[in-house]
Amino acid sequence: GAGVSQSPRYKVAKRGQDVALRCDPISGHVSLFWYQQALGQGPEFLTYFQNEAQLDKSGLPSDRFFAERPEGSVSTLKIQRTQQEDSAVYLCASSVGTARYEKLFFGSGTQLSVL
Amino acid sequence: AQSVTQLGSHVSVSEGALVLLRCNYSSSVPPYLFWYVQYPNQGLQLLLKYTSAATLVKGINGFEAEFKKSETSFHLTKPSAHMSDAAEYFCAVSEGGNNRLAFGKGNQVVVIP
Numbered sequence: 001g002a003g004v005s006q007s008p009r010y011k012v013a014k015r016g017q018d019v020a021l022r023c024d025p026i027s028g029h030v031s032l033f034w035y036q037q038a039l040g041q042g043p044e045f046l047t048y049f050q051n052e053a054q055l056d057k058s059g060l061p062s063d064r065f066f067a068e069r070p071e072g073s074v075s076t077l078k079i080q081r082t083q084q085e086d087s088a089v090y091l092c093a094s095s096v097g098t099a100r101y102e103k104l105f106f107g108s109g110t111q112l113s114v115l
Numbered sequence: 116a117q118s119v120t121q122l123g124s125h126v127s128v129s130e131g132a133l134v135l136l137r138c139n140y141s142s143s144v145p146p147y148l149f150w151y152v153q154y155p156n157q158g159l160q161l162l163l164k165y166t167s168a169a170t171l172v173k174g175i176n177g178f179e180a181e182f183k184k185s186e187t188s189f190h191l192t193k194p195s196a197h198m199s200d201a202a203e204y205f206c207a208v209s210e211g212g213n214n215r216l217a218f219g220k221g222n223q224v225v226v227i228p
Contacts, residue, residue, distance in 0.1 A: 004158065031214065042205050042218030056215065100209040101147045101166040106158035
């Protein structure tokens with residue numbers, strides 16, 4: 001596709017359930033980021049991939065959060081045993097290269113609601 | 116560590132009036148600075164970025180921003196607001212060894228006809 005695609009668009013989970021969020025970046029983009037955006041806040045960094053390598057996972061809030069990008073393209077963010085505080089919009093972004101000044105292309109996000 | 120401050124979560128501006136959104140940053144290294152815009156039900160899009168080539172940066176849709184090192188600021192302006200400018204605007208600074216961004220809390224811009 002022409003842009004970054006995320007699915008599902010909306011996800012409702014009961015507390016304690018596991019969820020998996022998918023990101024399909026722009027083809028050929030080396031860098032992939034996951035951000036978490038709480039209501040009324042700016043996006044907060046979660047994790048970064050360069051191709052299939054997860055180079056930075058310092059923003060993951062707990063060991064319940066896990067991300068992968070096994071073939072260097074599609075990425076999945078998994079949240080185990082969801083809690084109410086996990087409710088947020090999860091954004092995926094990709095960029096062509098790895099430089100600090102590169103433009104990020106964002107998906108529309110997955111809105112996660114944990115009941 | 117880098118951080119970004121955007122004051123005033125909601126900004127109302129009359130159609131045709133000046134749009135001014137303030138952004139102050141802190142950075143331990145020469146910064147790369149960005150403004151992103153988020154229209155309803157869309158992903159964030161880049162408006163403009165500062166990469167040290169010029170202090171006055173022009174972006175899409177008539178927006179521009181000026182980097183002022185002495186004030187650690189990167190304020191966004193547009194001379195004349197249009198109804199289509201209603202959106203949420205985020206200032207961000209690049210941190211770390213990759214292009215990981217630290218975002219401000221954002222400004223929700225409402226344009227009054």
